[in-house]
Structure formats: structure tokens, C-alpha cells
Amino acid sequence: MLPKKRPNSPKRSASPVPPSRRQRLSPTSSSSRTPNRGRSSPPPPRPRGSAPSKTPSNNTAAKRTAGTKTTGVMDYLRQSVSRDSLLGLYSDEKRGRYVCRAVLQRLPETSQQIIVRLSCTGGEFSISNIRIWLKGFNAGGAGGTSSAAMNKLLSRQLNELYHWAIVTEKQQASAWTDQTVLRLTPEFFKSLKDSLQSLDASPWCALTEEEMKFLENEANKDETSGRPVRFPAMTPEDLERYTQSQWDAVLHYLVGTPNMTIQPNPAVAHFLLQTNLMQPDPDYKRSREEAPLVITQKGYDFMLQDNSQQVWHFVVQYLATVAESKKGEVFREALLVLICLSFSRFGECYSTASLTKPGVKIVKDLGLFGIIYYKKIGRGFIFYPTRIAMQLTGGNQTSGGIGGKGGGMYSWSSKALESSLAQPRPNDSSHLAIIVQTNFQLCAYTTSELHVSMLGLFCDVNTIRRLPNVIFMTITRDSIKG
Numbered sequence: 413m414l415p416k417k418r419p420n421s422p423k424r425s426a427s428p429v430p431p432s433r434r435q436r437l438s439p440t441s442s443s444s445r446t447p448n449r450g451r452s453s454p455p456p457p458r459p460r461g462s463a464p465s466k467t468p469s470n471n472t473a474a475k476r477t478a479g480t481k482t483t484g485v486m487d488y489l490r491q492s493v494s495r496d497s498l499l500g501l502y503s504d505e506k507r508g509r510y511v512c513r514a515v516l517q518r519l520p521e522t523s524q525q526i527i528v529r530l531s532c533t534g535g536e537f538s539i540s541n542i543r544i545w546l547k548g549f550n551a552g553g554a555g556g557t558s559s560a561a562m563n564k565l566l567s568r569q570l571n572e573l574y575h576w577a578i579v580t581e582k583q584q585a586s587a588w589t590d591q592t593v594l595r596l597t598p599e600f601f602k603s604l605k606d607s608l609q610s611l612d613a614s615p616w617c618a619l620t621e622e623e624m625k626f627l628e629n630e631a632n633k634d635e636t637s638g639r640p641v642r643f644p645a646m647t648p649e650d651l652e653r654y655t656q657s658q659w660d661a662v663l664h665y666l667v668g669t670p671n672m673t674i675q676p677n678p679a680v681a682h683f684l685l686q687t688n689l690m691q692p693d694p695d696y697k698r699s700r701e702e703a704p705l706v707i708t709q710k711g712y713d714f715m716l717q718d719n720s721q722q723v724w725h726f727v728v729q730y731l732a733t734v735a736e737s738k739k740g741e742v743f744r745e746a747l748l749v750l751i752c753l754s755f756s757r758f759g760e761c762y763s764t765a766s767l768t769k770p771g772v773k774i775v776k777d778l779g780l781f782g783i784i785y786y787k788k789i790g791r792g793f794i795f796y797p798t799r800i801a802m803q804l805t806g807g808n809q810t811s812g813g814i815g816g817k818g819g820g821m822y823s824w825s826s827k828a829l830e831s832s833l834a835q836p837r838p839n840d841s842s843h844l845a846i847i848v849q850t851n852f853q854l855c856a857y858t859t860s861e862l863h864v865s866m867l868g869l870f871c872d873v874n875t876i877r878r879l880p881n882v883i884f885m886t887i888t889r890d891s892i893k894g
Contacts, residue, residue: 482728484724484806485727485750485754485804485805486515486518486806487806488731489515489747490575490576493747495577497744497747498577499599499600500744501744502577502597502599502600502603503599503602504603507748508599508602509604509607509610510751511748512600512604512606513607513755515578516607519572519573519576520569522546526573526594527573527596529545530596531596531604531605535595535596535598536593536594536595536596537593537594538591538592539566539588539594540588546565546566547562563588570594577599577600578597579595579596580596614756615752615755615756616756616763617766618760618762619760619762619794624643627789627794628789628790630789630790631790631791633790646759647759648759651759651785651796652798654785654798655782655798655799655800656719657674658676658781659723660860660862661674661675661676662684663862663866664862665681665684666684666690666714667707667866668707669861669865677780677781680781683726683729684705685705686729687729688710688711689707689708689714690705690706690707690711691706693705693706707869712869723783723800723804724804724806727750727804730746730781731743731746731747742770742773742774745768745770745771746774749767749771749774749778750804750805753784753801753802753804754802754804756797756802758797758799761794761795762794762796762797763792763793763794764792764794764795765792772793775795778801779795782798783800783801784798785798844860844863845857845858846867852886852887853884853886853887854885854887855882855884856882856885858881858883859880864876864883868885870892871885871886871887871888871891872885872887872890873885
């Protein structure tokens, strides 16, 4: 992928992209192709598992999310999900423990200590005694360990716990007395006890080789062609390539690369329209429904983001759509599936038989976006969580838990650039290294047509010169302003 920032790139206008910009997308022809190959606006498919509702129960959360920038599932829960919805997640019989673990890992060490100690005291304890627990902690920036500083520290921690629906009441330091008692919510307390008593690290049981062989044999029994059916296991490298190819297809569609080998799903194409990453060509003279799609200013920004940010952009839009489903059941199930994915194991195969009926629909929808590898074997279905799917919890963690320093979102652009510099002769299309000279000549070490198409948006394609693994272009005033 391209680096997130381009050197020496002037600020672009926010006006709709003119057709002339689309004409420069092809590295082989600058005038023979119509914008985006004349793609018409696709019909708006509704994700499976969602249904229109006259009285949607999660519209408030969806509207808040539309104007709030989040970085992962946990950040989404913190900013966009109500207390009642959080209590509903904690109360799930089999998966509430994993929601509890994910929230607990996100909290700072002080809050973790309070919660775990409360679990050993029946879920409630007086605040006067809780202050004794905190004497060993530094009230950082609050003025030492004085009574006022301790109250300030404790008040800040308890307000955060109330927001996460962990404690029953919002505590005000000014109203505290020696008899004030802090209580865990029954839903969180139950899920916390289940988590402490459970030895299951993953919410789903991975399929063994024998079980995979059994599914393969069952599929062969149903095969009418007489040819043996083989379902080789996906390796971690296969999953990485699968994720990259799916998102390359989205970017190819966005920049209008000709002769695409992989076409994105119609639901993905509709997403690009729905989020204003693409728009019908405003200069098209005929019917708007038949107008070809062109990239927008917002689409340029999306195109240059890291893959993980692009994936999360898709997920937020999907959550906003399913939030309108009847009684919020699909929205709740989507959140549970996304959280449980973070506790699955990369490279392991799981059966959809371990999912609920709404959960199967959610996994299928995520499979459309390439977030999960989903496949039918005979009469059954299996799925592999990809690395990005497992890291969708995201966000800035304070305790080194999920998404901490060692588990941040996977950066394809950084890996590709480092690999390119280590291997000047690239042997994989994901390799990319860019050098911009003082005369504004750009040298790109790549064999990817996607990279060439993306660079063609900002360079004069009439100046392209090709070698086996390097491309030369020139950045001009017109190519930047076009």
C-alpha cells in the first residue's frame, strides 16, 4: 500500500473530482477510457440479517456514531453504545464473559484492581475502604496521595466504570460518606465470575484435522460430478494474501483500474456510494442512474489510509445499517461477534454451527467485505478470522491488553515499504518504495497495477516510463490541480 502521506503534495480542492482526473487513471492510456469504465450506480443491497424497522431502537447510537470518529470496537462501545445496550452484552449467557474480558483489558490498572477486588467481596464494598486500596497507587498529577487527590483519582475511575455499566450508580465525591457503598451491576458481576471460572480462551472451538476430513468426506458424498473435492486448510500466509487481495479490489474499483481480475461485491460498491467515497459523474449529460462513478475528495483520503482504517470505516457503516434492525437483535449480535473475533486464534478454522442464527448472517456479511474468509463445505460452512478481523477491537489501550503496543492494527503500507527497501528487486505486487527527486520526477519500485493507478491520480501519465520493476512519472502543477 502507499504510505499515508505524500511528500510535497499541495492541498487539493474539496470540489467534486472532474472527469479529466478520471481520464488519467490508466497507466497505459490517458484518453481512450471513460471514467471508471462507465460503471453505473449499483442498486443498494441491504446487508443480510438487517430489516427496516418503524421504531428502530438503536438509531440514537447510529446517529452519534455518524458524527463521532472511533478507532475500533471498544472505542465504539465507549462512545456510541448506551448503558442499557452494554448491560445486554454482559448478560449474554455464553459470550458475556468475553465482553467482560475485553472491557476489563481496556481499563487502566487502578480500575482493574477495584473491579477484581470487588468480585472477591460479593460485588460491593464501602468507598471509605476502597480508598485504602488506592494508597499504593500514585494519584498521578492529582497532587500526591492527599485525601483530596485520592478522592479526585477515585471519582475519575468510578465515573469511567459507571459509563461502562460496571457500577450501579454514578458516584459524586461531594456526596460520599463512610456508609456510601459501591456495587457492581448484576450483569457485569455475573459475566466477571463466569470469566474467572472459565478456562476457555476462545469463544468457539476450532475444527481439528479429523473434523475437517469428515466435512470433506461428507462433501464428496454429495458431489454429483464424481470428482473428489479437496478443501486444503488456509495458512496464515493465505489469509494475509486473501485480505490484501480483497482490499486491493476495492481500491482498484475506487481508482478505476482497467481489466480488474477481482470485482468487489455489489454491497461494497453500494458502500462506496453511501459513504460518499464515490459519486455519479456530475458532468454526465444523460440519466443520473446510468452515470459512471467517479472518485470524490473523501475517496482520495480513504484511498490513502491504512488498510485497518479502511476496514473499520466499512464496519462502522455496517453497524449503522444493522442498528436499524428490528428490536436491535442483529445490532447486538454484530457487536458480540466482533468482540468474540478478537479472542479467536489466527489461522484456526471454525464451524458456523457454533454460531447463533443471526451470528451466521453477520459472519456472511463480514465475508462479503473480506474481513472473514467464509466458505461452504458440503452442507456446512466454515470461516477463518483474518488478522484485521481479530484486531478490530482497536483503540488506544491503557493496560497493554487488546490492541496494545504489541497488537496494534496491521499496517500493510509500512510492511510493504520496509520489504521493498530490504529487497530492491520486488517479487511480490505488495512491495512498494517511492522516491521523489528535486525535479519532481517520481520513481516507484513496484510491480502492482494498483500502485501505478493510484500514482497516476497525482502524476502526468503521459510521462510514464517503465522498467521491469520500476516506473518513472513526473509530478506537474496540472496533475496536482486536475
